[in-house]
Amino acid sequence: MGFKQHFFFLILFLKLQVFGQLPVSPEQLLSEYVQVKSVTGNEAPAALFLLEKCREAGLKTFIFNDEQNSFNFAASLYPLESGKPNVVFHSHCDVVHEGDSSKWTYPPFSGTIADSAVWGRGAIDNKALAVMQLMAISGFVDTARQAELPYNFTMLVVSNEENGGQLGAGRVINEYLDLLNPVVVFGEGGTGTKNVLMADPERTVYGISIIHKQGIWLDLSLKNNGSAHGAIASGDNIYNRLVAGLYRLQRQKQKIKITDASCLMSKELSAYEKGFIKCVYRHPKLFFPLVKKRILNDPLLSLIFTDTYNITNIDSPYSPMNSVANEVHAILDCRFLEPTRNEDLIHYINRKTRCPGMNIQVLKESAAAVFTQPDRYYRWLREAVLQNDPDAAVVPILFPAICDNNYFRNKEIPTYGFLPCYISAESAKWIHNIDERIPIDCLYQGIDIYRRLIKKAVAGQY
């Protein structure tokens, strides 16, 4: 055996030590996973790819559902049937559509590794999370063989998240919750970011999501009896009436809402601030009304402390330019900090738009938000992050987007949403966008944080 062969086996040995049973780097694994296209509705090939990698890594797999649009499985250190309390790491294998692929720097499903990043649809959302989880958990396969650990550690990989999750997390929860037996779920959500702290904008703040907003999507429509001539009085025009109603709705003054979760978040942030801001964050109910303008003008804070009503689409059947179409629809995307009933929302929209004859239909709703009170699992994660990045701040946050986490929170399972790495503001813009990519460093950071977290659980640390 020559020097080259020795060198090859040394590298292989080191990789096995670092990345468990898989003789492949995280970036290579992510690149291959991204290459298996899995736009929602066609997830099975990507799920099967990952399932095979989990088996190669020595994990015990259990397939819950194996349909093309609903492929859900678990991969664990111990078989699920062992009944051990289970620390569950959740990810979804579906991705959103790639959009116009000619606009991408590299083809969206090429998984190109370039400029110290892995490129492609799903690279951040949500395939990187699965790679971090697989690399971290598989590093404990031998430990689990040699000793009886207090917990099982499981990757839960599901479909359909980008379309509401009923065929993914929803199905697993409804049909297999007892078998899965989760004591905690770590899924997607917050991440590390900068420019959060006024006292020290350069300090990285890692936000661990403990709640996200409830979403209700409405179709607002107006109809004519047949199309009208473009020369009619403008007040009779259904388009004009709808646009005016939507304008009245958008002009409503936003109210700052301080819920139990946002109060907790604010108080935790206060530990990292100074002077007046520290005081404001420590007593949000008292001081927030005084700095209302500042909060409403801040894109991040306004998301966290207000409900939002966004028009996402206005549509009507085709009509020539001198005719008013016979119907017009607007889609309204509403997000709430607190549980909101459909009837109350419809009443509110009617009152604020003042649009007679408008029909309001609920298109879809997500479960009301339930909040996870930070417990010892939160502390494990927090400590793991701080061991990896000692100068950082870690706070519980509200995550404004909707994901699978609420399925678990609704079953009163502590659920933390967190991509365990620092993501720059620029990188965050690539999510659901063209040129989605994740810096390779993020993968290594995520694996390290997860490994530290698992070590704490293995040690039974409280």
Ligand SMILES: [Zn+2]
């Ligand atoms: Zn996602």
